[in-house]
Amino acid sequence: MILRHLSAIILAWGLVFAPAAAHETWAEQVILIHYGEPGGPLDSYKPEQIRDLSAIGGDGAALAVTARSVGGSAVAVSSPGGDPAAVFYAMQLGHYVITGDDWKPATAEAAANAAKTWTGAFTATSILAWHPSLAQPRGRSIELVPLADPASVPEGQPLQLRAFRDGKPLAGVTVHRGEGVPPLVSDAAGDLAVPVRKGHQVILGNLDVVVGGRTTGHIAVLSFHHP
Numbered sequence: 008m009i010l011r012h013l014s015a016i017i018l019a020w021g022l023v024f025a026p027a028a029a030h031e032t033w034a035e036q037v038i039l040i041h042y043g044e045p046g047g048p049l050d051s052y053k054p055e056q057i058r059d060l061s062a063i064g065g066d067g068a069a070l071a072v073t074a075r076s077v078g079g080s081a082v083a084v085s086s087p088g089g090d091p092a093a094v095f096y097a098m099q100l101g102h103y104v105i106t107g108d109d110w111k112p113a114t115a116e117a118a119a120n121a122a123k124t125w126t127g128a129f130t131a132t133s134i135l136a137w138h139p140s141l142a143q144p145r146g147r148s149i150e151l152v153p154l155a156d157p158a159s160v161p162e163g164q165p166l167q168l169r170a171f172r173d174g175k176p177l178a179g180v181t182v183h184r185g186e187g188v189p190p191l192v193s194d195a196a197g198d199l200a201v202p203v204r205k206g207h208q209v210i211l212g213n214l215d216v217v218v219g220g221r222t223t224g225h226i227a228v229l230s231f232h233h234p
Contacts (some may be wrong), residue, residue: 008205009033015167016063016098019184022111028139030162036223037083037085038083038084038085038094038135039077039081039083039084040074040081040082040083040084040096040098040132041080041081041097042080043080043176045207045209046143048051049080049081049174050080051079051080052080052098054075054076054082054094056098056099056100056101057082057097057098058096058097058098058099059095059096059097059147060072060074060084060095060096061094061095061096062084062086062092062093062094062095062107062136063091063093063141063210064086064088064089064090064091064092065089065136065138066094066138067138067139069087069093070086070089070091071086071087071088072084072085072086072087072091072094073085073087076170090135090136091135091149092134092135092136093132093133093134093135093136093138093141094110094131094132094133094136095131095132095133095145095167096131096220097129097131097147097148098129098131099128100126100127100128100224100226101113101126101127102114102115102117102118102124102125102126103118103124103125103126104117104118104121104123104124104125105121105123105124106189106194110125110200113230118139121220123220123221124221124222125221125222125223125224126221126222126223126224127133127223127224127225127226128148128224128225128226129226129227129228130148130149130150130225130226130227130228131227131228131229131230132151132152132227132228132229132230133228133230133231134153134157134229134230134231135232137156137157137158137159141147141153142154142155144169144171145174146173146174146187147171147173147214148172148225148228149170149171149172149174149177149180149225149226149227150170150171150172150227151168151169151170151180151182151210151212151227151228151229152168152169152170152171152229153166153167153168153229153231154167154168154169154178155167157203157208157231157233158231158232158233158234160203161203162203162205162233163202163203163204164202164203165200165201165202165203166200166201166202166203167192167200168197168198168199168200168201168210168229169193169196169197169198169199170193170197170198170199170212170227171197172215172225175221176193176196176197176198177193177197177214178192178193178194178195178196178197179192179193179214180192180197180199180212180213180214181212181213182199182201182210182211182212182213183211183213185203192207193212203233204233205233206232206233206234207230207231207232208230208231208232208233209228209229209230210228210229210230211226211227211228212226212227212228212229213225213226213227214226214227
């Protein structure tokens with residue numbers, strides 16, 4: 008699941024007749040919320056799965072944002088007040104129940120009646136431009152907070168992160184770095200360090216809370232672009 012800039016150029020061609028004179032052409036930059044694998048296929052989702060959408064501007068102040076559906080696999084975020092420095096939101100992932108050896112999507116009613124369930128959500132921070140306030144938690148259910156501007160960390164060097172839950176440092180958040188690579192886990196102070204790579208980077212921190220047969224997946228997402 009990633010945020011990316013899309014520069015959409017709309018060109019209108021026509022003969023110089025009176026009706027054509029009413030047409031215009033423009034370029035627009037928007038922010039898209041995608042769901043899927045970075046660099047891979049995108050999955051469709053419902054716009055109402057996006058909750059708690061907010062943003063800050065380049066001065067760190069809250070910035071009003073609006074969202075609209077674009078096709079079936081994206082939500083466009085725009086702000087009349089200027090370009091956001093960072094966008095924050097939650098994406099509800101719904102309910103799943105175990106069927107045989109596989110997890111299958113289920114309604115809330117079916118999940119309530121199942122013996123073993125999984126319900127989860129992403130809590131995402133997407134950094135577009137750095138502001139010092141991004142090194143502080145925002146008090147959300149779970150979040151990965153960079154302690155420095157990711158773009159200032161040399162490629163291959165570790166970016167210091169701190170995991171938080173409801174504004175308090177959180178131990179035991181797991182960051183998986185690929186098959187065959189040992190995961191990273193936040194320590195008692197909530198700290199962990201993830202190597203930075205060039206280009207667009209998405210870091211997922213996961214904490215599963217299990218009560219009986221019911222698992223709630225809290226997934227913190229941090230994304231940014233390294234030059």
